[in-house]
Amino acid sequence: MKSYLLLLASKSFQQFNHETQNAIYNEFYHLVYPHIFNLVKDHATTEDIIQDSFLKIIQKTPKYDNQEKFRAWFKVIAKNTTYNYLRKHSKTQCELDENLYLKYSNQFISCCSQSLEDEVESKMMIEEMEKYLNQIKSDYRILIDLRWKQELTYKEIAEKIHSTEEKVRQKLHRARKAVKKIFLKKWDFNK
Template sequence: MGSKLFLLSGANYHALSPQLQKEIYEEFYQFVYSPIIYMVKDHAATEDIIQNSFIKIIDSVPRAENEAQLKSWLKVVVRNMVYNYFRKTKKNRNEIDSESVYINESAPMSTEAASLEKEVELKLMTETISQCLNELRPEYKALIELRWKRELSYREIATELETTEERVKYKLYRAREAMKRTFSKKWGE
């Protein structure tokens, strides 16, 4: 017999019999428990993530052509719920300096020293920083990219923009402050 999970795609979950609902949930639980516990390393948090994911899934399950397509979608939903968990709990935030993530972007992160949890956290933070950068005024975005991506000095930036070093320092300060405000709104304190 095929997977009971595929029934989610074609039927209204709430209209199914309680026994079938239980079997679908148990199969979903078995399907996602291992990857979640591997990332979160906390049984209670894993249980919460599974339950919240399942509720989200039964409320918005798309029509899938086959079981593989449905399982791929389920994995995406669960992965996003794990990311949300890391954002909400702010685990190990004190160990990652938000300014150094952008400045030292080219420095490779040692996978031996960093746990999977830290890697996920760093990826989320980097994505958030990129989003914040894209939301800045174009002038500020250009200054930040010249300073930290291209690693130009104040003098080199001033020459390229045909302005003074003092003006570059002032505008770069304003750009960093705008970036910090935007980042704080998205990421939290």
């Protein structure tokens, strides 16, 4: 199967005919759409982010001879554009999705582990999330591990740690808030 995205390594986007330009954009669109939609959960916003990402790509395309590096670079641009959007728009939204940051690493691996660059990117994201988790209390880390990594129910967690479901819910809520606080501090959403 011919990769139209690789044509960007040979010459400027504007030098291609209209059909080839459409093919390049469509391939990029299908490459990054699932990843972006998984984060923003809105079709129109996803399309806006894809368009912004694509404009960045065609304005400053590096010259890679390796197809995998080229595709990975496209995904990094799309990911960074998505994170910038989330940072910028979190001020106007009433609440960030606390579970997004906790569940993201597992979801990313399950939906995106088709290629080597996806695996590398997902491992980097997991490492970043692990850093956040290592900065919270050990009780919270244990609960997060039981809930999201082992996928236990509140009832199963309560039985395992000899507590009540209500206390588990309350502590998990505090754990999510603690991770969110670290995330917001790291990404400085007050700019």
